[in-house]
């Protein structure tokens with residue numbers, strides 16, 4: 001018998017990890033847990049049961065926290081936060097460092113508890129969840145120390161409400177708590193109701209690390225407890241990871257408030273395989289992509305897109321490999337696939353697979369023996385799936401791979417982007433040209449080239465589109481937990497209507513590079529001047545023109561875009577007389593020219609960075625435009641703000657639809673000519689003058705607009721509410737405080753690309 005044959009036929013014996021340590025820990029606490037508030041554990045009032053998914057048995061009872069608990073946690077956090085923020089970065093770093101050390105010291109207890117609570121294989125909790133959680137605390141200890149140089153002049157947000165899911169309970173806790181604390185905030189964290197136990201163990205190590213009372217509060221409960229956190233008026237920021245559905249509900253609940261919000265939501269991430277890739281590596285990649293944590297991973301590579309010529313071969317290899325996957329007791333160290341977190345999740349997976357089968361997919365499941373107790377689902381593949389079928393579109397969140405084929409790179413990109421999500425993607429090819437071209441064209445916050453599911457604290461993680469916004473990790477993640485510095489700014493005020501000048505021509509709208517008559521044929525008066533009265537149809541035309549221009553414009557080089565901004569500023573200077581009369585202030589024209597110059601200067605310096613991840617993987621950040629931005633300009637600084645908003649958005653590579661202030665639209669109208677003479681491509685800037693109620697809701701609701709910037713105080717709540725359906729990014733703060741750098745940062749989203757190397 002050859003060594004290869006021995007290797008293939010060798011059976012695994014059981015290698016179970018003991019649960020003794022965890023049972024002792026649970027028993028010592030009577031298997032009953034209250035919340036951790038103001039530095040101590042409270043007695044639990046009403047409780048709910050927590051189960052071990054591997055056995056279906058109850059392992060503990062945990063408090064269902066209500067309004068009074070949240071109020072106490074918020075009061076404690078507020079009290080603790082001021083003092084914490086005043087401590088030096090060094091002092092904060094020491095505490096985060098102590099938490100990292102304690103996580104490592106108790107790593108076995110954490111890993112076994114995580115596996116018992118969640119059902120994930122011990123290999124994963126031991127080798128991935130716990131070490132990465134500790135790494136997050138180490139990394140952010142450094143960020144606390146270096147805060148002043150990493151986010152100069154910024155201050156903490158305040159009290160943060162953090163709501164996490166059940167798929168990576170301790171890791172998600174670390175992703176939330178470490179950056180918040182590093183930047184001087186206090187937190188109230190709610191673990192998911194299926195998996196609250198490692199968060200409670202973490203609360204105990206907070207005591208050991210002498211975390212100041214109230215700085216970290218752990219409140220347990222279901223979605224209702226989450227809702228109380230989201231709606232609490234004294235919480236300054238909400239950070240949420242979970243389903244897109246709940247993310248949307250949180251957008252609704254926070255729409256009328258000043259709360260900061262970051263959302264890390266679902267995904268349906270493409271796993272793209274080109275014919276020239278190393279298919280054996282691809283198969284191992286797929287195993288990691290979709291069977292890690294039973295596929296209950298937000299960035300799971302759940303959609304396999306294979307180049308047609310190698311599809312039969314790859315599927316054959318994949319089935320052979322699937323037959324070797326071991327499903328069973330997650331405490332067994334040689335298990336590949338553990339238990340599904342809860343019966344409701346198992347049922348959801350079953351129903352979706354049945355639906356996929358009914359819709360015509362070819363179903364393949366391994367013939368493995370599943371344990372009788374507990375909640376298990378076999379590794380499954382659905383091939384020959386139609387791109388529009390439900391299993392190709394809906395997040396299954398289970399060990400189910402769906403696959404389809406493509407012929408050309410362009411078709412691969414079209415299929416990859418054919419979902420509402422944009423969390424991650426994995427691209428496999430030996431051709432670096434193809435890899436980087438496709439990686440750049442896929443709309444996703446993370447792209448892995450010839451690898452998958454790699455994470456590190458130094459590299460920000462988060463989504464595009466309906467996968468949410470905001471980043472966790474890296475320098476970009478720190479920005480979620482600070483307020484930017486406020487520069488000395490000056491208000492020029494709004495020109496009163498009687499000062500709005502006569503403009504000696506018929507005012508029109510500006511769409512697709514042309515002055516066009518409004519659809520209604522009407523105009524509205526400001527002082528004695530008539531302005532074109534745009535309506536819903538004009539907004540739709542403008543969005544269409546912007547979308548058509550966005551692709552080409554984003555592909556222009558940043559050098560080219562910077563030159564166009566300089567040209568805009570130069571032409572503004574040349575036309576200063578008309579702009580002076582449009583805004584009523586020579587000083588404001590000066591300030592506008594300076595502001596556009598400042599933005600032009602920075603556009604080609606919007607560089608990314610290379611993250612020093614602790615592995616041989618080149619991991620770099622690029623800043624990509626958001627796409628189409630709707631801009632509702634303020635009445636104050638009617639020229640300055642209009643110009644710098646447009647300059648920032650287009651400088652970063654976006655196309656815009658702008659609604660100038662209806663109390664003085666004159667600077668907007670003057671801008672047509674400026675745009676025309678400055679070589680801005682048609683459709684990149686579109687301007688619709690109209691009273692707000694006639695156009696703003698349509699713009700905010702439009703499904704093809706990616707972000708909305710609105711600086712009209714009375715409109716903020718409505719704009720936020722109207723832009724929920726496709727989870728647009730919104731920026732509705734006071735513009736006065738924004739530096740050129742901050743504006744450009746608002747105009748981009750971060751993509752991280754990972755490429756392993758080694759000869």
Ligand code: NAI
Pocket residue numbers: 163164165166167190191192193221222223224225226227230241242243244246247249250264265266267297298345348395396397
């Ligand atoms: P979920 O989104 O309901 O739960 C996530 C967290 O949000 C939990 O802590 C929950 O208690 C809390 N929550 C629920 N309703 C809330 C509300 N109205 N306000 C504030 N907090 C609230 O996720 P669920 O129900 O556990 O799973 C359903 C599906 O969501 C999964 O099948 C999967 O498709 C997706 N999911 C995606 C995750 C991701 O990381 N992208 C994580 C978990 C689930």
